[in-house]
Amino acid sequence: SDTRPIETTFRQGPAPSRFGAFGWITGPNPVWKASDQHVISDRWLVDAMWAHVGNNFALDFHEDALESVQPTFEITTNVWGRSFQRAGPFIRPTNSVDVMTTYFVPGGLGGDHAFKAGYRWRTAAAYSEEHFGGNTIAAFRQGVATEAWLFRDSVTDYHLQTHAAYIQDTVQSGRLTLNLGVRFDRQHEEARQSTVPAHPFAPQVLPQVTFAGADSGVVWNDLSPRVGANWDFQNDGRTVAHAAYAMYFGQLAPGGLSAILNPVGRVEVDFPWNDANRNSTVEANEVDFSQILFFSGAWDPARPTFIGTVNTVDPNILNDRTREFIVG
Secondary structure (H helix, E strand, O other), X not given: OOOOOHHHOOEEEOOOHHHOOEOOOEOOOOEEEEEEEEEEEOOEEEEEEEEEEEEEEEEXXXXXXXXXXXXXXXXXXXXXXXXXXXXXXEEEEEEEEEEEEEEEEEEXXXXXXXXXXXXXXXXXXXXXXXXXXXXXEEEEEOOEEEEEEEEEXXXXXXXXXXXXXXXXXXXXXXXXEEEEEEEEEEEEEEEOOEEEOOOOOOOOOOOOEEEOOEEOXXXXXXXXXXXXXXXXXXXOOOOEEEEEEEEEEOOOOOOOOHHHHXXXXXXXXXXXXOOOOOOOOOOHHHEOOOOOOEEEOOOEOOEOOOOOOOOOOXXXXXXXXXXXXXXX
């Protein structure tokens, strides 16, 4: 657009193989599945499925060489120039195993029964990076060099593991059909270790830091019932009354709780800048490090090497819950 010339645009594509095995973690979203259905008898079926999804993508620089080139930004017109940033790669592989079984009991226990039971194990990871060209934006005001916006990269890595099990029975006896079930979910996630490199020409401001990882300490164990009933008034399927109650718990995402404890997200610190040699590129001897104009992220001007956060997660925090009641 008028404010985003071609050199400031993104290339969208898969994450490169240096971030993991091609065809498994990286590459054009590799998907692997295997499943089996076994008929044990005319009343008993078993299904099993395994799946791996190497979900990944990156919004990269328009050209690889722009990784070390500082973008320019005109404050009065919002016009970018010269370079921009890499958002990603975002690497989000998942692994899952599902086992389900159905067993039919006709004419027993007061009616016809269809029992179903299942178990699911799933892991999900969420790795991401963010990098501005040259870790610095050269900001101008009406063409005059004004501010240097310094950035430290963001590198985050989260991991989630869930277990789920359910059992249900559909009972039909004359005009009455009952649906009875219960589901159990266990969810836990954490932030893993990551290292963020120092700023290339201002390591005294934004040094390299290593985050040891963090666990919120919260594990959600949720039990949700499902109850439903149908009544067929004439036993011909033409007029049926229905009532159902169900409870649903939210699904946790990687970083859903631990992200608040992760201090190695993007950090920005802005300083006055005088382009002494008129080359439109920020250099260390042109920055007034004594005056901080703005900063954001988990960074303390008095302790730039400190890694920590004052954020906490309430150990008694509960999962979000939806309760549903239907009559028809």
